Amino acid sequence: MAASHGWLTSLPNQLAVASSVVNHRSAAAASFVVRASSTDASLTEKDCLRRRQVLVGLSSLTAALSWANFASAEDVPENFRAFVDFTDGYAYYYPSDWRDFDYMGHDSAFKDRFAALQHVRVSFIPTEKKDIHDLGSMEEVxxxxxxxxxxxxxxxxxxxxxxxxxxxxxxxxxxxYELESPGFSRTAFATIAIGNGRYYTLVVGANERRWTRLRNKLKVVADSFNILDI
Incomplete structure (x- = not known):
């Protein structure tokens, strides 16, 4: 949905999202990054305090059910992995060759191994709103x-x-959106949503020089963001 306001710059029709999707796989064959609750007995005290992601298989019934709920519409696209945060109630896909890192003020983040400006990050703040429509019109917000x-x-x-x-x-x-500075520009997708008493924001982007080549790939990340009921 594109707005017609003067302050918007129209693009050509949205490029098609990469369609190479892995064939249907059983839950037991998949793996993903999951953030478990700090009460999980399998985590050490250090893990709980730092709230770091842990890699687990789907042998856990809880993980399998949560994964099935997140990926019920389609399988994880090829060359992507799923990040699921059971504690904070959200999930999304990220490129499988990216690695996690600490991004100040954000709950989770992954970046390209060689180009740090290519990254995805998620944050949230408390809200009494029930839905993003409660914030106002999409264009104004x-x-x-x-x-x-x-x-x-x-x-x-x-x-x-x-x-x-x-x-x-x-x-x-x-x-x-694009943010243009003297001598440098950065373009990104952002996805916002409200649920669980929280206002969630996912931002995934790259510098303008790489944007054309990466746009489809990063759009997959932006479109994959889902809120999980907690």
Whole structure:
């Protein structure tokens, strides 16, 4: 869904998301990164305190059920992995060759091994709102976010595309935007949603020089974000 406001820059039709998807696999054959509850007895005290991701198989019934709920619509795309946070109630796909890292003020983050500016990060804050529509119209909310929150004073923001999707009664807004600085530009997708009394934000992006080549890949990440009931 694209807005027609003057402050929006229109792009050509959205490039098709890469369609190479792995064949249906049994739960036992899949693996993914999962953030377990700090009460999980299998975690050491250090793991619990740092709340780091742990790699587990789907032999656990709880993990299998949660994974089935997250990936019920389609299998994990080829060359992606799934990150599932049971404690904070969200999940998304990320490129399988990216590694996790600490991003200040964010709950989870993964980045390219060689290009740190290519990364995905997720954060959330408490809210009494029940749905993103409670924030206002999609155009106004996204414009204010990009202009007043995401952009630094020396950056020129542009918004290219806005989309809404609904999954299991939860609404998600995904938008593409660019922040242009003198001599440097960065483009990203962001997905925002509300659930579990939290306002979630996922941002995945790269510098402008790499954007055309990576756009389809990063759109998969943005579109995969899902809130899990906790």
């Amino acid at each position: 996204i414009f204010n976010l990009v202009k007043n929150i995401y952009a630094a004073p020396n950056q020129i923001p542009s918004i290219y595309e806005m989309q809404e999707r609904t999954v299991d009664g939860k609404n998600y807004w995904t938008f593409e």
